[in-house]
Amino acid sequence: MKNNRKLIYFVFTVVVLALIGFFVFSQQNDMGIQNDENQIKEKTNINANSALVNNESSENTQNLPYGSPPKWAQSMMAINDNSSYTREDKIHKLADLLKQNESNSDALSALLISLTALNPIEAVNDIIPYLKNTNPKVQSAALGALNNASLLTEKEHELKKSLPENEAVRKRIAESVNELKAASTTSDEVKQALISTYASTNPSSKDTHAMNQEILKQDEISPNESSFVASSVLNGKEFSGTLSVLDKKDSAVKDSVINSIGTSIAENPDVISVLSIQQRTELMNFIRNNPPQGSGDNYSSQKDQWNNTLNILESRS
Amino acid sequence: MPCPLSLYILIIFRAIFYFENLILTIDIFLIYFSINNIYTYCSTILKLYFFEKNMKKTLLLPILITQSTLLFAAGNPVAVGDVLGRDLSVTGFGSLGHLGLLASSNNVVQVMNATPYVNIVQNVTVAGFKVDTYWGAKARSRFTWSSSFTSATSQINNLSNQQKPHVAYNLWSSTPNPATQVCASYSSSGACTAYTWKKGSFRCDAFVKWLYTKTGNGDLGGSFPNTTFGSSLLTITRT
16 A cells, blocks of 8 residues: 555656646747747847838748647748848748649648748749649639739839739749639639639639639629629729629629629629729618618618718718 | 636546545645636635645635635636637647637637638637636726727628628737638729728637727737736726
């Protein structure tokens, strides 16, 4: 009995010592991260007057999770946080990292999302192959990166026109996305991601028309699909045709599209400026004639959005 | 960091070695390394008090009961705008934590690591949020919202719906990076002829911080979910 008691004490002591060791280790890690954060705060203050890109990267430095991030993540953050790198430097280095981590879907997704924030038109050829990756998350992340790569560059915004060399790249993106759209192996979730990026990657009238027709022949539509239809309506594409088809649809479909139109206008009221006065009036009448039909919290939210949308449209007509 | 695991272990040891005074000393040592939330703090205060009372064995049971009660006192959210916290369900990153925001009764909006641009922004029940060790709920003294909405729920739902098709999950950044609409083409006169969405990304804490600022409730701050959860703006802890 006494021996058993000794054994219990021994086992207990070993367990306690292990626990203490674990907690001391955790505490040291936490303190290490706190020190990192303090250093980064100092760094952020020093760089307060740097260019916008540099400020963004300084903030990102504060984002190391607990524990030791994998090597690819450390490399990725080192690139994102390096204020001496230009946007182009970062794009090329992140694209190189993509190639070094071909078999790691977590790394590929994270790297593609990092690239997305840089509007990586320079890395389009590196990104397009990931549309065929076997992991839906990687495919969707690649679609997002191509979405932002399709956006006008800073130079094009300054010139207020697109440049032929960039248009050639955008054409390649549109073709690759259409290939993915047509592929029978594309999963439903990737198709939804594709629909959310399609207005940017495939802005041609032909592609917009085809996608609108596909979406509007359904009896139910997803948030991504209603967002696409809303974008095409707000850009004046397929305007009257889409509204007349929508008018014959179930109230849930109409509610969803009108809500998407509302959230777009709420995010940036300038989007209305694209529409002619006649189109704005037509849109306003369509929305006014179709108040939300839902129930509960969803109804209140949709009703608020419905009112706000009408108010903004009226104030700009 | 909240460390309920250590408290669980503590209680189990207490149960096994109920009559051993040694435990109290070890208890305090363990608690020293896990202080960071209110119930471990209260528990520690109680322990120190009884420790000074020469570790009377007869008081061990009330301590045990008190500590257990405090351990399970992580309260449910009660008002829209309450911030919920729990461990992150990612191996090795649990202590980083995960946050959500109460959008309406029993409806929590959260950002999850799912398919980019499809289901990153999700709505779950309070029970659905508690899939890992739950930290509790915290609140601002008064949660406000934009005057163009009739309720905080409406604005939170609309912001969530707005971002849902356009954002990816980014584990490596606590900085909100919302999707926005930008000009996609110009006419020959230089007028914008089309707008499109520039994709964004959020981590769970970044999304909660963004919802707070967009609804006019200030910057929660913090570089990790657990530091955001400890924001000085969140003065009320639900019990």
